[in-house]
Structure formats: C-alpha cells, structure tokens
Amino acid sequence: QAQLQQSGPGLVKPSQTLSLTCAISGDSVSSSTTAWSWIRQSPSRGLEWLGRTFYRSKWHNDLAVSVKTRMTITPDTSKNQFSLQLNSVTPEDTAVYYCARDASSVGSPFAFNLWGQGTVVTVSS
Amino acid sequence: QSALTQPRSVSGSPGQSVTISCTGTSSDVGGYNYVSWYQQHPGKAPKLMIYDVIKRPSGVPDRFSGSKSGNTASLTISGLQAEDEADYYCCSFAGYYNLLFGGGTKVTVL
Numbered sequence: 264q265a266q267l268q269q270s271g272p273g274l275v276k277p278s279q280t281l282s283l284t285c286a287i288s289g290d291s292v293s294s295s296t297t298a299w300s301w302i303r304q305s306p307s308r309g310l311e312w313l314g315r316t317f318y319r320s321k322w323h324n325d326l327a328v329s330v331k332t333r334m335t336i337t338p339d340t341s342k343n344q345f346s347l348q349l350n351s352v353t354p355e356d357t358a359v360y361y362c363a364r365d366a367s368s369v370g371s372p373f374a375f376n377l378w379g380q381g382t383v384v385t386v387s388s
Numbered sequence: 389q390s391a392l393t394q395p396r397s398v399s400g401s402p403g404q405s406v407t408i409s410c411t412g413t414s415s416d417v418g419g420y421n422y423v424s425w426y427q428q429h430p431g432k433a434p435k436l437m438i439y440d441v442i443k444r445p446s447g448v449p450d451r452f453s454g455s456k457s458g459n460t461a462s463l464t465i466s467g468l469q470a471e472d473e474a475d476y477y478c479c480s481f482a483g484y485y486n487l488l489f490g491g492g493t494k495v496t497v498l
Contacts, residue, residue, distance in 0.1 A: 309391055310434070310477055310489035325485040366424075366439055369446075373481040374424035374439035381433050 265289030267362050267379035275356075275386050281349040285362030285379055292338045292345050293318045297367045300375065301336060301347045305358035315365070316345055352386045359383050392417065392478055392490035399496040400468045408493045410461040410478030416488050418459035422481035425454060425463045428492075429474045437476075438463060465495070473497045 271283035285299070292299060298317035304310045314326035316336045324336050335348045349356060360382045363375040393411040400406040410417065410425075417423055423441045426434035436445055438454035441461060451466045461480070465472050478490040 309491050310479070312479075312487040312489070315485070327486065361433055366436065366445070369439070369443070371422070371424070371439045371443070373420075373422040373487065374436055374479070375426075375434075376436045376439075376445060378433035378435075 265364070265377055267364065267377060269360070269362055269379040269382045271360075271382055271384075273383055273385060275352055275384060276388050277353055277386055278351055281352050281356060281360075281384055281386070282346065283360055283362075283382055283384070284344055284346045286342065286344040287364075288343075290364065290377075292316075292343050293340050295319055298365045298372060299336075299338070299345050300363045300365065302361045302363055302375070303358040304361070304381075307355075308358070311358075313347070354386050357384065357386045392480060392488055394476075394478060394490040394493045396491075397494040397496065399498055400465075401498045402468055402470065404468050405464060405466045406468060406495060407465075408463045408476055408478075408495070410463070410480075410490050412459050412461075412480055412482075412488065414459060416480040416482035417456065417461050419483075420481045421456070423454065423456060423461040424479045425452075426477045426479065427472075427474045428477065434477060468495075468497055470497050 266288045268286045298315045300315040301313040333350045338345045362379040364377040366374040366376040425438040428434045441456045482488045
C-alpha cells in the first residue's frame with residue numbers, strides 16, 4: 264500500500280522561499296510509469312495543480328503557468344522523495360499544499376489516486 | 389484559464405439521487421475524455437471517485453457514476469447515504485500539460 268508523507272514548515276515570511284518535501288513509500292519516485300505532482304487548495308483559489316516531475320529515460324518537469332517562474336520541483340532518488348520550492352511568496356500563496364501521485368496504474372495520467380496528508384502553509388510576517 | 393464551474397451546493401434525502409455538474413469549454417471538458425471527480429471530507433485530502441469521465445477506481449461504490457455531454461461533465465450519486473456528505477470537485481485535462489479544477493460542490497444529506 265503506497266503512502267505519501269509530507270513535511271515542511273507551516274509558516275513562511277513574505278518574499279522568502281516555501282519548501283516542502285513528499286516522502287514516498289511503497290512506490291518509487293523513479294518509476295517510469297507514473298508522475299508526482301504538487302497541488303494546493305485555498306479558499307480564494309480553490310484546488311490548483313502546480314506542477315509535476317516524472318522519469319522517462321530522463322527527468323521531466325511540467326509547471327503551471329501561474330507559478331512557472333517561481334517554482335521548482337526536485338526529485339531525490341536517494342531518499343525516494345520529491346520536493347517543492349516556491350520563491351518570492353506572498354500572502355496569496357497561503358494554502359494547504361498536497362503532494363499526489365497520478366493514476367497511471369489504472370491507465371489515467373490525468374487523475375490522482377494517492378495523496379499526501381496536506382500541509383497548511385501560511386505566508387505572514 | 390478559469391476554473392471549471394460547479395454549483396456551490398446540492399442536497400438530497402437518504403436514498404435519493406443527486407447530480408453535480410461541471411461546466412468547462414471545448415478546450416478542457418469538451419475536448420478530452422479526461423474528467424475526474426474527487427470527494428473531500430473536512431480536514432482530509434481529496435479522494436478519487438471517478439476518472440476518465442466514467443471509470444470508477446477499485447473500492448468506490450457503484451452508487452457513484454460519471455458522464456459527459458458537450459462541455460459539461462456530471463457526477464451522480466444514487467442511493468444517497470449519510471457518509472456521502474462532503475465536498476466534491478471535478479478536474480479536467482486542459483491540454484499539455486495543464487489540469488483545471490472546479491470550484492467545488494457541497495453535498496448535504498438532509
């Protein structure tokens with residue numbers, strides 16, 4: 264039974280960098296048949312897909328246009344995890360952040376069948 | 389791109405059926421058969437209920453069904469039960485690589 268365990272600070276100051284990690288058990292970040300995403304949820308913006316990383320002979324990243332210039336997703340094969348870094352945060356980035364695995368195991372790379380527990384991140388001085 | 393449009397709330401009595409709509413455009417819902425639906429209870433992560441418009445993951449009751457017509461997808465819950473009370477979100481592929489979510493619908497079991 265695969266699981267995702269998130270970690271990272273819940274409070275970030277404006278203009279600083281938000282960093283979160285998603286540790287994977289029961290699956291591999293290097294899997295050639297799935298992808299690993301970050302999704303956030305806030306009252307003002309609802310659910311918002313942020314980006315994903317996946318391995319297909321080499322590493323690939325796709326990022327949402329809204330965060331493309333500020334966001335990095337980095338896989339760590341030695342620890343079987345992946346991380347999110349969001350630079351120059353503002354109060355608009357306050358949200359619950361989730362990591363998720365796509366549902367390629369059931370044939371759909373456009374849905375998510377495994378989610379982390381969520382991390383509440385507040386951007387405030 | 390704007391979020392997909394869902395009604396804010398729907399309600400029904402136990403045993404009844406409710407349907408939640410999810411309206412997009414020909415660039416997302418109408419253009420691909422990649423609509424998924426998620427159930428979210430308070431304080432919990434979303435749970436996949438339907439994917440690829442009509443498919444149900446293993447373990448999801450067959451009371452949950454999905455459909456699509458044009459730019460509008462729908463989730464129907466038949467035989468409503470108390471534990472179905474939750475927020476429901478649709479999601480659609482919107483071209484490589486982008487995913488859009490709906491604003492969410494609160495289902496209340498009367």
